[in-house]
Amino acid sequence: MITSDRMAAVDRNATALGISPEWLMESAGNAVARAVREFGGPDASVTVLAGRGNNGGDGITAARFLSDLDVEVLLLGRPSGLASDETRAKWDALQAAGVPTREVTDSTAIDVGSPDIVVDAILGTGVTGAPREPERTAVQAINESDAAVVSVDVPSGMDVDTGEVVDVAVDPNRVVTFHDVKPGLADREDVTVANIGIPVAAERFVGPGDRQVIERPSDSHKGDFGRVMVVGGGPFTGAPALAAQAALRAGADLAYVVAPESVADQIQGYSEDLIVDAVDGTRIGPDHVDDLLAAARDRDVVLLGPGLGDAEESHAAVAEFLEAYDGRAVVDADALAAVPDVETDATVVCTPHQGELEEMGGPTADDWEERSALVEEFAADLGHTLLVKGAHDVISDGETTRVNRTGNQGMTAGGTGDVLAGATAALLAQVEPVDAAALAAYANGLAGDAVVDRDGFGLVAADLLPELPRALWDGRR
């Protein structure tokens, strides 16, 4: 099952793998044409009703595959109004093939005729709200015709994510949907799924399409993108500072560091963008837990671990905090050891490297494919999301598992994990855990690739910070 948002992300990932939207449309049109032949027999007459989006492009492509039959295309609009390059290319190919077409701009001029089969390629996953004109009349004309109806991808007018019909939708005899079943089509017996050549890699590997989960609407307010609180420092100071700065670079509105007073000034010294709150002493310990819980109430995500150290008292503090906390948390570094023994209502993303995973009782495997299956099982047992760092990062919540391939051997430098944890925390304030962890891993690796491509090896963790925005947004706004 796949939602339309995830489908759009996977499409984009396929493009990045060299599989162009035009190829996918060619496969989609071919699949529809095959279904029409199966359904209508060798002598069927066919009318394709095509909208201006890519759903229409699939129908236009199908008509070319059916050019040996009595086939006609009704385009709802003008060719100049076709929405994408690939649909225009398919329209030109249809014209060159000499398939008869009609352009209808006025809904009163819609005449489906009396073919054996109508192909419904009016609206697909790009529909918003109820069909407008002339699409609305076209939907009704299909439902009133005596023809058998084959819908392309989704019955036009239906919301594929919910199955809801706002006003009118096509009532088909068959739906040829692409790549995977959409939630709104589950439990229907008239649906077939066509493989259109999107490889497993486009879903499994995190890619540029995974960036589409984050948005920054123009009417946003301060705080909409999260307040992140980093709990750490004591034996180390750079780690919490890096993590908090990474949270800001990954889009958080405010980043707080709660650290022992012995190091608070030093942490503040790294950046004026950080809000540093000092607690007594030289280590985070159980005495601080009440204050941490109180502070966490006003924060969207808590990141536990950067620079915390492995003192017994700090370990105990993490465990006590998680037992009482029910918000969102990222757990990294020395804080990870507390997780397996803790009962918590918190939504937790753990970011171990292979060694830390094993210390948590997790699996080990050299081969990343085997590792990803084992990490999925362990995440399910643990009840938390895991981001296991390595040459191939494995991200799993026990159900959905993704693998990230960005990054390079320059990133073995100290502190890159703190940057990743901070970015994960920022994204966890905005999106679901597995999406946050996958995107953080992707962006962190891409940032490292940008630095090393430009400068060569010798990267330090702070180099990643200014690269994170481009890695996440690629100039999109």
Ligand SMILES: NC(=O)C1=CN([C@@H]2O[C@H](COP(=O)(O)OP(=O)(O)OC[C@H]3O[C@@H](n4cnc5c(N)ncnc54)[C@H](O)[C@@H]3O)[C@@H](O)[C@H]2O)[C@H](O)CC1
């Ligand atoms: N990977 C795949 O699954 C592939 C799917 N393909 C097909 O592409 C469509 C989605 O295409 P898209 O262009 O995004 O959207 P639509 O064609 O569904 O419609 C957009 C079109 O319609 C206009 N519009 C939106 N809402 C309404 C409305 N309520 N009333 C009237 N008009 C509306 C909008 O302005 C656009 O012009 C998917 O379903 C598949 O069929 C690819 O071809 C192959 C890969």
Ligand SMILES: [K+]
């Ligand atoms: K359709």
